[in-house]
Amino acid sequence: MLQxxxxxIVSTTILNKVDKLPGLHLTTKHEFGNKEVLLKCNDTQxxxxxxxxxxxxxxxxxxxxxxxxxxxxxxxxxxxxxxxLFGSRMSGLALQNSDVDLYFSIAGTFGGTLSYDxxxxxxxxxxxxxxxxxxxxxxxxxxQITRAQVPIVKFVHVPTGLNCDLSFKSGISTHNxxxxxxxxxxxxxxxxxxxxxxxxxxxxxDVKSHSMFTTFALTWLVIFYLMAxxxxxxxxxxxxxxxxxxxxxxxxxxxxxxxxCTFCTLEKAKxxxxxxxxxxxxxxxGFFKFYSNFEYLKKFVFCPAIGKIISKDNFYKIAILRPDxxxxxxxxxxNLTDWCATLNNNFQGEGLALQDPFDLFxxxxxxxELRKLKTFSHLCNKTMEFMxx
Numbered sequence: 001m002l003q004x005x006x007x008x009i010v011s012t013t014i015l016n017k018v019d020k021l022p023g024l025h026l027t028t029k030h031e032f033g034n035k036e037v038l039l040k041c042n043d044t045q046x047x048x049x050x051x052x053x054x055x056x057x058x059x060x061x062x063x064x065x066x067x068x069x070x071x072x073x074x075x076x077x078x079x080x081x082x083x084x085l086f087g088s089r090m091s092g093l094a095l096q097n098s099d100v101d102l103y104f105s106i107a108g109t110f111g112g113t114l115s116y117d118x119x120x121x122x123x124x125x126x127x128x129x130x131x132x133x134x135x136x137x138x139x140x141x142x143x144q145i146t147r148a149q150v151p152i153v154k155f156v157h158v159p160t161g162l163n164c165d166l167s168f169k170s171g172i173s174t175h176n177x178x179x180x181x182x183x184x185x186x187x188x189x190x191x192x193x194x195x196x197x198x199x200x201x202x203x204x205x206d207v208k209s210h211s212m213f214t215t216f217a218l219t220w221l222v223i224f225y226l227m228a229x230x231x232x233x234x235x236x237x238x239x240x241x242x243x244x245x246x247x248x249x250x251x252x253x254x255x256x257x258x259x260x261c262t263f264c265t266l267e268k269a270k271x272x273x274x275x276x277x278x279x280x281x282x283x284x285x286g287f288f289k290f291y292s293n294f295e296y297l298k299k300f301v302f303c304p305a306i307g308k309i310i311s312k313d314n315f316y317k318i319a320i321l322r323p324d325x326x327x328x329x330x331x332x333x334x335n336l337t338d339w340c341a342t343l344n345n346n347f348q349g350e351g352l353a354l355q356d357p358f359d360l361f362x363x364x365x366x367x368x369e370l371r372k373l374k375t376f377s378h379l380c381n382k383t384m385e386f387m388x389x
Contacts, residue, residue, distance in 0.1 A: 021378040024386065025204040032201065033386035035281055042196045045095075049195055052094040062160040063089075066100065069138055069157065070166075073131050080107035087165075088215060090177040092184050092191060093198060100164045103174050104128075110171040112257035118151070124168045125151045172256040176216075176358055182266050183223050183232050187275035190232060193283045194222045205379050212372060217364040220304055220354060225290045227307040231283065233273045234307025235357050236327075238263035241272055258333045259358045281387075288384040294377035298350040298370065304357040312353065316344045327360055352376070 024032075031038040052059060067083045074081065087101030088094040106114065106124070114120050129144040132155055143154040153166045167173075184191040198218045202208035208218055226232045242252035242264040254261040278286075291297060300309040305327045310318060315326075319340045323329050328339055342361050347353045351369040356362035368376065 021375055022205070024379065024382045028201060028204045028383060029386055032383050033389065035387075038196070038284075039281070042192065042200060045199060046192055046195050048095060049093060049199070052089075052096055052098065053092055059089075062162060063100070066157050066160050066162055066164070067102075069159070070102070070104070073135060074104075074128075078104075078106055081105055082110075084110075084171060084174040086174040086177040090174065091180040091219065093195065093215065093219065095199065097163075100162045101173070102164055102166045103171060104166055104168055105171060106168065109168075111255065112170040112172070114168055115170040115172075115257045121151045121168045122146045125153050128153050128166060170257050172259065172261065172358060175254060175256060175261045176356070179235070179238075179263055179357060180216075180219055180223070182238070182263070182269060183226075185266050186232055186269060186273065189278070189280050189283060190226060190275065192280050193226075193287065194219055196280075196284055197222050197287060201383065207376060207379065212368070212376075213365070217354060220357070220364055221291070221302075222287060224302050224304050224307075224354065225287050226283070227304060228290065228309070229286060231275055231278065233269065235263060235305045236307065237273070238269060241268050257359065258331055259360070260327065260330045261358045285384065285387050288380040288387065292377055292380040292384055294374055297352060297373055297377055301347050301353040301355060303355045305355065305360065312348055315347055316340055319343050326355075331360075 031041050050056070063085065070083055082105045084103040084105060085100070086103060088098045089100050104124075114124075125144050125146055129142055132139040132142050132153065138158055139155045140158055141154070141156045145152045145154060150167050150169050155164055155166070156162070157164055184194060198208065198215055202213065202218055207213055208215060213221075223232065227234050239260070239262050242262050243250065244253045244262055245251050246253050252262050252264055299313075300311055301315050302309055303326060306325065310326070318325055319328060320336065323336060323339075328336070331339065339361075346361060346363045346366060347355070349369070350373075351367075352365040352373045353363055354365040356364055
């Protein structure tokens with residue numbers, strides 16, 4: 001059923017024995033090779049994740065205490081500013097020890113005013129670092145990370161015990177996590193499958209690490225697969241059903257960093273889209289089958305914005321001839337030639353190419369070059385074999 005939806009090639013990759021690719025972790029063999037064991041283990045962890053949800057009463061109280069503490073330090077200097085939650089706490093994938101990602105929007109900068117002002121972000125990191133150090137009873141382990149692509153302040157909020165990362169770039173990350181949350185909220189089975197892959201399989205096999213996938217990239221790999229087999233709708237459909245009027249109260253219209261970040265509410269999505277009745281086990285097996293073909297994975301760009309794959313050979317041409325197809329038509333800053341050159345630079349080569357749903361220049365898996373992609377595909381293959389047996 002899953003294969004017939006999109007005519008996707010899912011044949012098993014033949015691997016060279018001299019590659020010495022890693023085997024599956026013993027825990028994965030035990031869990032994913034036994035349906036009852038996996039369902040029980042993931043159900044237990046899924047309950048824990050629900051308890052850590054940002055709408056859980058206890059977690060709400062802790063987060064409010066944290067945010068009010070930050071406001072108490074800053075309100076005098078930054079009138080009209082706002083603190084936003086994103087990351088796993090926002091998307092619905094947090095465990096008990098998960099960090100809290102915070103974006104502090106200096107008044108009027110949510111849309112990206114500071115996104116290209118790296119020095120401005122560094123100055124804010126240093127200012128907030130100094131300010132947090134002055135509140136010794138509330139904050140500790142304060143670190144100013146200024147050499148990262150997105151400068152942040154890391155700290156522990158003592159009253160709640162929460163580890164926090166505070167950034168100042170723009171609201172695009174918060175809105176992206178809001179979109180992830182919508183997909184996970186469409187149906188409990190969608191949420192369950194994402195948790196099984198991101199919070200169990202990927203951790204057990206070192207697929208989620210600094211040198212491999214981020215949680216965010218892995219989550220979108222799962223969501224894209226679910227789009228491809230028509231379990232969840234592509235972003236383009238969520239946009240078609242959004243209230244895009246700029247003047248309407250409660251409008252879904254949103255542009256951040258010159259990217260169209262508009263999508264409809266969860267309520268509207270549930271009205272026009274019904275998740276098909278496919279079991280959690282079958283959806284999970286389908287994920288590993290979908291990403292098991294190494295030769296297939298290295299030839300295409302996966303585009304969640306439209307829910308389609310585009311061959312790398314045609315990606316540049318389509319961007320020039322039909323920019324509306326991949327979502328460039330509404331972009332205002334820059335020109336088509338430069339945009340296409342950026343796309344060509346970020347999505348060519350034989351590594352994995354997964355496009356960010358909003359920032360179309362961002363390849364979420366750019367660090368997954370050929371060797372890492374082969375490892376990922378190999379592990380998917382092996383897991384599929386254990387599940388199949």
